[in-house]
Amino acid sequence: MEYFTQQLINGISLGAIYALIAIGYTMVYGIIGMINFAHGEIYMIGAFISLIGFLLLGTFGITYIPLALIIVLVLAMLFTSIYGWAIERVAYRPLRGSVKLAPLISAIGMSIVLQNYVQISQGARVKPLPPLIQGGLTLFSDNGGYPVRLSYLQILIVVVTITLMAAFTYVIARTPLGRAQRATEQDMTMARLSGVNVDRIISLTFVMGAALAAVAGLMVTLYYGVIDFYIGFIAGIKAFTAAVLGGIGSLPGAMLGGLLIGLIEAFWSGYFPIGYKDVATFSILVLVLIFRPTGLLGRPEVEKV
């Protein structure tokens, strides 16, 4: 039971991170119908900016952790937003209206470019960051069983994720910006005819997705303490799996899918050979694609006309 609880805690923290990345995939897919394969790289760049930010703040003598966290968070979101915006501008917008495969190939190209760019500019070696947030709570320790650790960092991850998702859901459901995004997603021609600047809405969608990925990057840097230029690939593919599992194009689906992928991974690692955890995750992707291609919360492609 204690062991189970521990896996649950680990799974939820991991799932929160996947969910943050998955939102970027699902939003971009919803609005322009393409898989932005460079999105994992955005997350990786977010992690690197966080690392650099912490090191810079350290040299400037800002060591008060909450302040440093906030500064780094803002920096990471700002810079990755610029990346997200630029990627859409350079790699996807010129291809809008051409065959569907073209932006997909362009996305893969962009992904390779960004990976190599970071590899060359930051070096290929693994970058460590000393743990900034230490300590935590120990649950069920008095009954002499397996001690369950709930670290402060895990609490932080879950709290930040839930806050961001709530804010995000509010923006999409209730604000004029969110309404314009949904309108663009449902009927781009009509959104234009209603006076929506569709290009701007698409840019903003990339910016929003990138900002959330930056938060995930920051969390991972703190959580694992090591990053390298290659982390975007696996995390990106897993978040993509999460988005598909939840139903690509669906925002609650991305959140649920992220959580499920995190849990599957944690429980598999806890009870089965850990080396097969990625196999387990991607088997889920295959099963979903075979038996429920629209995902858990996705909608079937039928609509009353």
Added chain:
Amino acid sequence: MLTIRDLRSGYGHIEALHGIDMEVSEGQIVTLIGANGAGKTTLLMTICGSPRARTGRIVLNDRDITRMPTHEIVRLGLAHAPEGRHIFARMTVFENLQMGAVTTPPRYFAGDLERVLTLFPRLHERLDQRGGTLSGGEQQMLAIGRALMSRPRLLMLDEPSLGLAPLVVRQIFQIIREINREQGVTVFLVEQNAYHALKLAHRGYVMVNGCITLSGTGEALLADPAVRAAYLEGCTPTGDAAATGAEQDNVTGDRSRHPTGVGPSVAARASATGFSQRDRG
């Protein structure tokens, strides 16, 4: 209000409009009739900037909008309720109306909403329902209501009667007349339902294969033998449709530019589409 000069436009390698000249004057209802595939929808979409005009000029209220992006054209007081209604299916009726008001300052919203809901009481009952679940007639009302939310000076309607029950069609045309008379909105109406449209309109244009072949007042076109043969087959001539000789002179035929004019094949197509217009409302 809207002036079009020598407009050519189309999709890909196909030119759909071969030099259109027309005029929509302030305060009028102007209708454009023609068979399926004549280019009516292309004309309206070209006015909105997508597809782009290849040559020619489109002037709206003294502003040249030929090269303007769509969302900016809409801000100049032009609203378009496109063919097929284009309701945002997964948004509520209320949100659809909010989308119509994207270009207007928020302080007008409450009053405009009130006005649209008075015009279409049915929408009031359905405010929280998703657009995709409405019936065809309700969707058309929503499409017009949404267009009105942008406080247009020129309202363009593309086949508002398509696929609707005769009773609903009459209702829609009644409302168009009201919008024009009471709210002073200029209306540019594209229709296949030529009889209703010409009865309503101050001025009409006939389009055949991407060219304007005839134009004149609504009554004059209703009385024109060529129009009658091609578009009004099966419509019983009524008193108000009968034309005097003076009105007959208003018809400016231009059949020389288009040698076939409104030939029998067009007439056959027009009556064929008449049959296919079943009640789906």
